[in-house]
Amino acid sequence: MDYTDKMLKYKENCIKKNEELLRNGVFVMDTGNVYIDEDVEIGEDSVIYPNVHILKGSKIGKNVTILPNSFISNSIIGDGTTIDSSKITDSEVGENSVVGPMSHLRNHTKIIGDARIGNFVEFKNSSFGRGSKCAHLTYIGDSDVGEKVNFGCGVVTVNYDGKNKFRTTIGDGAFIGSNVNLIAPVKVGKNALLAAGSTIDHDVADGDMGIARSRQENKAGFGDKYKNK
Template sequence: MSYNKLNTILLGGKKGADGKYPVQREILFTPTGRLVADALPEQCRLFYARQQSEPELEGIESIVCPDDADFTEMVSTAIEGMEGDVMLLSTPMPEVVSEEYQMVMDQHVEAQTAVTTLTCGALDDTWHIAVYNVDVLRDILTCHPLSLTHSIQIAGEISAKTGACRTHSHIDVRSACDAYHAQKTLQHRVNSALMERGVSILDPEYTYISPYCEIGSGTTILPGTMIRPGSKIGCGCTIGPNTILDRAEIGDRTSVNSSQVYESCVGADATVGPFAYIRPGCRVGDETRIGDFVELKKASIGNGTKVSHLTYIGDATVGERVNFGCGTVVVNYDGYVKSQTVIGDDCFIGCNTNLVAPVELGDRVLTAAGTTVTKNVPEGALAVARARQENKEGWNDRRRRMHGQDK
């Protein structure tokens, strides 16, 4: 037995010593309130009753109350105009799963109680989840309860029919310490589920993976890795150690070592790192190499291209099978405007080349080491832009003698 619709109210709380509200505290990179909202059964219509100064929670309808509103005022405001039954969530408990919410809802219907609580753990004197008949809840509110627990005590005093069902202990997140303990539980849950599906996690205690990401079987996650919401990792990859992925898409059999990838795609059979930084808006092709101390920003890198070390590529489109020498810089910004650079297929970019945008290099271009390219280069050409070397015999020996040094 279940509801077609159940109005559900998540109550905001007071700021902690660090200035953060309970619902806004992040656990595995996601606000606690968002985790609660996504765990609720589909038939729950969620409202977030918050104080005026408390930030909104994206995607959840807010009911705004004054900053000095107490429990009674917040609930009274939230249930105005509601009919039927309502579920109150007084403090976010991100560990509670959909089946536990469903259990208290079903028991409320089957037992036809006025108030039904979900009791978490061995103690019965504190509650954080309860389903009420809304008319009974209005009667309770006339007695001005100070908390959800107090409201349930009042229900008993006014002889309202109450019931309870029990689940295992959960943490209600109020402080940073609470969030830490709840995160350890969720971290174990997420990592264990991934390992059951064929993902190898070398040290689950030091690996932080959002529940809102996808990881293919055969992938290995090394310690110190943080995989944030929206990331998608293929099969047979190696991620880490000490790597951050944020809304990143990583192709099959690719390795990302001690690097950071944000809002970008990396293809299959590629290698990234160590110490690479891929900023938002990048597309890196298959069989590519993005090496140490390389930074990409809004760049498209073609299949088979190698950017091995100490290079910056920004606002650029790079073709296939291009080789970048050490110390190459795409000079994309003149202090006012960011301009585009286009590099064709099969180019060889020599060490310490500066490509001053806007500029285009055709296919099969070679730039000599130390070249600064300021105009377009046709396909198949060599670009050389540097002063001719001149040797002055004995110049440095004379200089050394002037400073009292022997030859």
């Protein structure tokens, strides 16, 4: 069997799978443009949009919405969750969460539930507590994040020194300001606050604020002088 025959056979199997799902209460919008492996399980009342790939080992709950251009492999998606144009591999997303658009979850990431993972966010080998939010432009790697933690824009867990990987731990209720670097190994306590623009390389205790940035200095008239030189 040549490559073309294999692809035609795969397409045929996918259509059969999609038609089976339709009979079992899953709304597959375009049976000819959704690619689901035979062993995938999907709960009733879930909605699968066109150009979605769900590969072997995956289990999708009830009332899940998977929007176009999503790729899911060997992962579990909980009931009531929405996946928007995102890639999820070897990971788990708990119930009533929103992921995407353009998020990437990989390497045994576990989103506990009721979470918000926004656009251009990457998780790697991390856990993310119930009700926590990470809205945009953030990397969370090798981290254990508690419940109801809020991440601002542009946060990075600096987990790799070129030779070894280190973990970051963040307690329940912490607030991580925008453009914060967390240099692992480091621990941030419960209800701690990290000021925007900080590079944190020491532990921050429960309820404390961590701030690590130089003070601003304004030079009078220098802007005009520079532009007019």
